[in-house]
Amino acid sequence: MLNLRRILLGRRLASEETHQTRISNPIALAVFSSDALSSVAYATQEIMAALSASVGHVLGATALAGAAGYAIFGWSIPVALGIVALLVILAISYRQTILAYPGGGGAYIVAMENLGDIAALTAGASLLLDYILTVAVSVSSGVAAITAAVPALSGHNVALTLAAIGFIALMNLRGIRESGSLFAVPTYGFVVGILGLLGYGVVRLLLGHVPSPVEVQQAADQGSRLAGLTMVWVFMRAYSAGCTALTGVEAISNGTTAFREPTGPNAAKTMIWMVGLLATMFLGITLLAHRFGVTYQHSADPSVVAETLLSKLNKAILGDVTHGFPKLVYYTVQGFTFAILVVAANTAFADFPRLAALQARDGFLPRQFASQGDRLVFSNGILILFVFSGVLVWLFHANTDVLLPLYAAGVFMGFTLSQTGMVVHWLKIRGTHWHAKAAINGLGALTAFIVLLDIAITKFIHGAWIVILLVPVLVVIHFNIRRHYVSVKSRLAASRTDAFLPTKHHALVLVNGIHRGVVQALLYGRLIAGDRVEALTVDLGSDGYHESPAMEKLRSDWTSYGMGVPLRCLHSPYRKVVEPILEEVDRIRLAEPELALTVILPEFVAPKWWQQFLHNQTAFRIKASLLLKPGIIVTSVPMHLPQ
Numbered sequence: 001m002l003n004l005r006r007i008l009l010g011r012r013l014a015s016e017e018t019h020q021t022r023i024s025n026p027i028a029l030a031v032f033s034s035d036a037l038s039s040v041a042y043a044t045q046e047i048m049a050a051l052s053a054s055v056g057h058v059l060g061a062t063a064l065a066g067a068a069g070y071a072i073f074g075w076s077i078p079v080a081l082g083i084v085a086l087l088v089i090l091a092i093s094y095r096q097t098i099l100a101y102p103g104g105g106g107a108y109i110v111a112m113e114n115l116g117d118i119a120a121l122t123a124g125a126s127l128l129l130d131y132i133l134t135v136a137v138s139v140s141s142g143v144a145a146i147t148a149a150v151p152a153l154s155g156h157n158v159a160l161t162l163a164a165i166g167f168i169a170l171m172n173l174r175g176i177r178e179s180g181s182l183f184a185v186p187t188y189g190f191v192v193g194i195l196g197l198l199g200y201g202v203v204r205l206l207l208g209h210v211p212s213p214v215e216v217q218q219a220a221d222q223g224s225r226l227a228g229l230t231m232v233w234v235f236m237r238a239y240s241a242g243c244t245a246l247t248g249v250e251a252i253s254n255g256t257t258a259f260r261e262p263t264g265p266n267a268a269k270t271m272i273w274m275v276g277l278l279a280t281m282f283l284g285i286t287l288l289a290h291r292f293g294v295t296y297q298h299s300a301d302p303s304v305v306a307e308t309l310l311s312k313l314n315k316a317i318l319g320d321v322t323h324g325f326p327k328l329v330y331y332t333v334q335g336f337t338f339a340i341l342v343v344a345a346n347t348a349f350a351d352f353p354r355l356a357a358l359q360a361r362d363g364f365l366p367r368q369f370a371s372q373g374d375r376l377v378f379s380n381g382i383l384i385l386f387v388f389s390g391v392l393v394w395l396f397h398a399n400t401d402v403l404l405p406l407y408a409a410g411v412f413m414g415f416t417l418s419q420t421g422m423v424v425h426w427l428k429i430r431g432t433h434w435h436a437k438a439a440i441n442g443l444g445a446l447t448a449f450i451v452l453l454d455i456a457i458t459k460f461i462h463g464a465w466i467v468i469l470l471v472p473v474l475v476v477i478h479f480n481i482r483r484h485y486v487s488v489k490s491r492l493a494a495s496r497t498d499a500f501l502p503t504k505h506h507a508l509v510l511v512n513g514i515h516r517g518v519v520q521a522l523l524y525g526r527l528i529a530g531d532r533v534e535a536l537t538v539d540l541g542s543d544g545y546h547e548s549p550a551m552e553k554l555r556s557d558w559t560s561y562g563m564g565v566p567l568r569c570l571h572s573p574y575r576k577v578v579e580p581i582l583e584e585v586d587r588i589r590l591a592e593p594e595l596a597l598t599v600i601l602p603e604f605v606a607p608k609w610w611q612q613f614l615h616n617q618t619a620f621r622i623k624a625s626l627l628l629k630p631g632i633i634v635t636s637v638p639m640h641l642p643q
Contacts, residue, residue: 030184035248035347043245045309050241093444102264106254107418125474126410135389142341186339353381419445517639
């Protein structure tokens, strides 16, 4: 078992080796930016899906055909420009956050120091939910990309998605440095592939080798039917859908401590590179999709995954992809798209455990989240993220059309609180150019809040209500966990004055037969309690009048091996073992409240770990039940069976 663990995870790392796990800027770009960069694979298609759904409701399905469709989907360009403008604002704002808080933590730490517990926990809960959705959405999108290229895999999306999530979780259990080095290849391969595809598309545009555009006048006539509030509503829905391109922007600020020294400047440089690449690819895909007449609509059947917009654009730019060089390029780009969308989950696996560890150290999550594993990673956070994201994939059939409406609401909640906290930060510390810095973060907070309202309004009935409901529920859970820890600490401190020395001691040895372990337990009982020791057994085969044959044999053996310790038998008419013992312990404690009662359990330990599961674990169930009873001391006397 230990050898398998070492093969899967690698050698254990000592605490003083922490500095060796820090990563360079190129690797950090792959680790913390893959989520944001990969979002270009589905952000434009979500804009178009929102446009088609909105206009289909207003004008009818026939309005999406021909010239009308060309005009409607053309709105994706101003929507994309607006999203890129917001991206620039948030990037500048988060750059200031990184430099002001080089210790990492992002929205949670900023809100905790400047806005208080409620705001910090709201930001933390929203980001934790976002990271779970990031894993489910990005890997599901990656699998959709590969099934679009290889139709034979269609119908196996859920199994493929779960397998990919499991692989990423395993790599992160090995350590962020190892996972980053491995996942850098898909990230940079995707960037090069998309930029190359876009460059080739631009060349074809300049040479005039593009499909003939739909008549603009016809499009304008149809598009003019949308006016006033209807136009605003359609734009709002498309904008909120496209804001999935901004998920992951905060990841670098959350994971600053993973960078090499100087952490702040290195993280800030990586942020600039990420924003530049993201803006270029997102705008390029949106513009070329419009010029090449590529559109996208959600599948009518939630269990059926439609061909992705990026796959369609790839085919439109390359032409015939059934053979030759275009086929090679098509499958290469689709392969790297699949790879980076799977790798995008690595951003969540890098940040979710860190954020959970910060909250655990503050007492708002179970302490186990703050514990580092053999490879100096927060293993419990990685495993919990794997489980929750896997459940989401299974529930929603790995369909991004269903998962994406849940996305982004939590992200912009964190954006808003983080930037608001930074405004308060500058107002408190002031310093050089603090007015300009506060104004930048204030603009970031305002724009993020407006988009949050947009998402809440336009996506509420499509799934955003789930996130909006879960965030306050999680905040309440966080406070209850903190209240528990504070209560335990105060009670432990007060209990120092409650200690007393019992006047009498009684040992109760639980037996079900005679073997070396029972004899050792009796000797131990004699050692700690002298003559005040007795043996207790439960007879499951008694008919109420006569003892079972097994009980009769135990009594006959007891004469030779019981060492004079009295044996008492409890009858169990309902064939229960634990309940009669608990009732007898309660009776003894009630009769002598001042008694120190030790319950001794002889246990045998099988030589192989898997052999333990072949036995009924009665001793474990008894111990678990007795631990809930005050004033009871539970002791195990193990007997190790030979090989």
